[in-house]
Amino acid sequence: MKYTLITGASSGLGREFAIQCARMGMHIILIALPGGNTASLAGQLMDEYAVDVQVFEFDLTDAAELEKRVNEIIRCYPVDFLINNAGIGGTEAITETPLEKIDRIILLNVRSTALLTRQLIPHLLRHDKSYIMNISSMAAFTPIAYKTVYPASKAFISVFSLGLKEELEGTGISVSVVYPGPILTNSGTARRIISQGLKGKMGLLPTPEIAQKAIRMTLAGSPVIIPGIMNRISHFLMQLLPTGFKMKLVSREVKKEISYSI
Template identity: 40%
Template sequence: MKPKDTYAVVTGAGKGLGKSLSVELARRNKNLVLLAKEGEDLFGFGAFLTKKYGVKIHCVEVDFLQEESLATVADKLKNLNVNILVNNAGIGGSMFFDQTDIQRIDSILQVNIRMLVMLTRLLISKLKNQTSSYILNVASMASCCPIAYKSVYPASKAFVYSFSKSLAEELKCFGVHVCVLLPGPIKTNSEVSHRIEKQGWWVKAGLQTPTQLAQIGIDALFRHKSVVIPGLITKINWLLLKILPKSICIPMVSQAVKNEISAVDSAVPLKELKFT
């Protein structure tokens, strides 16, 4: 099978980190299946990648909150050879738990956990059929420490981390390499950056662009790294979270998030913050 006949599947490919990951893969001459919600100009983005990099693109507009989404993806991929899966789609944000809409909590669980697992299960036989294949799961530095005023999001990313490490051990004998990326705060847009900056100067210092993270993540994936902690500040934060007792880490990190909420009207739900 020729490399040009294989595809990389990227979820959440219409904006933010997912868009940058798609660009980085196309730049490396990888054909792509782009998955994203409607209204993100996915087909225009796909046409741009084809024109600039000469790669083959399939665009699938799908909402992972809809029951039929997995069946839709399965139908689109049934005749394609897949050797790379990038599970990037995710929902995050900062808010008091008792003020968070139940539907939003359910959405975080569905996208960050359920669909990531189910899509991986759907494609696992295709990945095992390749001589060498890759899975990149986007977790978060939030997976390293429980965080008040986020609650469900860090727990969901801790699941992604654990799932990735377990799957890596299970699949290594089949030539399927699994890598988990732990980004810190991301400059997805000016509004998100501004709100994250309210968490404090140290958090602001660790902000990275989607382009930076995509380059680091894809490079590490193809170098067979199992865990990627991008950037010096992020590495320092990871080390501190490992060394310091949770009785110190949890209040410290939670206070930073509370500062963000206090900087806006806490009575009004924040817009979705895309950390992945």
């Protein structure tokens, strides 16, 4: 029995990854914060798809706890697929953003991804073929005012993943990085996306479609995955624009989200 490990699995894209992987017959390890009803999701997946689902609830930003729990996981379960999905963001002027929030974005989006990946690589190398999928964002492609730290953290995920892919070439570990566009993960993000009108909805895809495409292309060995034709067109066009111009263009639209942020 081999397992797929998914972080941030209690809701949003992480929850959908769990559903899609179970549907494909994969056994799963779900990592999420306590209180996210992850155990209930695990029970549903086991009943419906006859797969084994293990749940580990802890805070990924606690480095000591992360190391301890991952050691426990790799001691008991053969993981051959890692999905680094956990992440947080938000829209707020930098002067209004609490220091604790900035710290948490960096700890979760950047540090925990790097530490978890590093800890699992020797374990993944034991398999003839294994996979790492890291979730970045379309926001990684340009600096954005009123988000600042979030796109920077997702740019890290992008560069980290591509460097890791090159370093692990020929080892049996395939590394992919996914750049989703807007996702209706909760009421807060829904309000922010709707506030942007047609521009905000461009590139919007159903969460199951994003998860299905990301898993399928990761298992096919695709290093760079941009779900949705509109997102791929947008990425191509944005590459043609000067950095200063596209920063102003995107930041002007993002500023509209502030009043809808929670």
